[in-house]
Amino acid sequence: MTERNKMNILDKIVADKRKEVDLKKSIIPLSQYEASALFGRETTSLSHALKQSETGIISEFKRRSPSKAIINQNANVGQVAKGYEKAGVCGMSVLTDIKYFGGSIEDLILARASVQLPLLRKEFIINEYQIIEAKAYGADVILLIAAVLTKQEIKNFSELAKSLGLDVLLEVHNEEELHKSIMPSLDMLGVNNRNLKTFEVSLDTSKSLSQLIPDDFVKVSESGISSIKAIKELKEYGYEGFLIGENFMKTDNPGQSAIDFIQNLK
Numbered sequence: 001m002t003e004r005n006k007m008n009i010l011d012k013i014v015a016d017k018r019k020e021v022d023l024k025k026s027i028i029p030l031s032q033y034e035a036s037a038l039f040g041r042e043t044t045s046l047s048h049a050l051k052q053s054e055t056g057i058i059s060e061f062k063r064r065s066p067s068k069a070i071i072n073q074n075a076n077v078g079q080v081a082k083g084y085e086k087a088g089v090c091g092m093s094v095l096t097d098i099k100y101f102g103g104s105i106e107d108l109i110l111a112r113a114s115v116q117l118p119l120l121r122k123e124f125i126i127n128e129y130q131i132i133e134a135k136a137y138g139a140d141v142i143l144l145i146a147a148v149l150t151k152q153e154i155k156n157f158s159e160l161a162k163s164l165g166l167d168v169l170l171e172v173h174n175e176e177e178l179h180k181s182i183m184p185s186l187d188m189l190g191v192n193n194r195n196l197k198t199f200e201v202s203l204d205t206s207k208s209l210s211q212l213i214p215d216d217f218v219k220v221s222e223s224g225i226s227s228i229k230a231i232k233e234l235k236e237y238g239y240e241g242f243l244i245g246e247n248f249m250k251t252d253n254p255g256q257s258a259i260d261f262i263q264n265l266k
């Protein structure tokens, strides 16, 4: 597919997300989230965990994706989370988008109930409402995707997240997105090796953008990582975090796959 055709997929996800958030807003008022037990919870920093880690793995819970269809539709999130924790990952990413990724906010709730790991709410955030919601359901980290946000939105959303004690992972795919995004309210800069408009994956994206990321941000390489060799290479480019989904999720026992992978990495 051409960039133009596939661009519609990201646009479509975001258009659907706006409708979804508008609907939710009309059903659940923010005050309900702010009054919830987890809202006052003290968060755990993923960026600190990455800085102290030898391995830097952030493992993801992903049932399906628009690029690969079904990966592991019926996986048990609690079991997988416990396996990831046992493996010694630095944090866990949980997809909460229903329509395109088969995830849900329940997956985040169940992961939170199962492990102490820093949890990243993996979502297409386009409104402050979703950040308050993330905190209320036990997230420690939010993802902001530069491709779908203005500079002002990145600033407002990241400042709100910081005020709630959440870490911010800002995701870019090219130089232009990186330039508009660099600001002090971010903790980690993630380079997505998968182009969300064309689904092409290349680790060269991480390699070429690494030198443009200032040293005060923890660098995270995201997507398409499936070998120890890739991680070793990316470390040479200054990456300290490695977001891995499919490589674990496509197996019958994602937790055990993470255990085996990390053992080989050490």
Ligand SMILES: O=P(O)(O)OC[C@@H](O)[C@@H](O)c1c[nH]c2ccccc12
Residues within 6 Å of the ligand: 060, 062, 122, 123, 145, 171, 192, 222, 223, 224, 225, 243, 244, 245, 246, 247
């Ligand atoms: O399954 P992979 O190729 O290991 O990728 C994980 C993660 O990087 C990917 O799911 C992802 C990165 N950025 C995103 C933004 C939205 C949805 C999903 C993503």
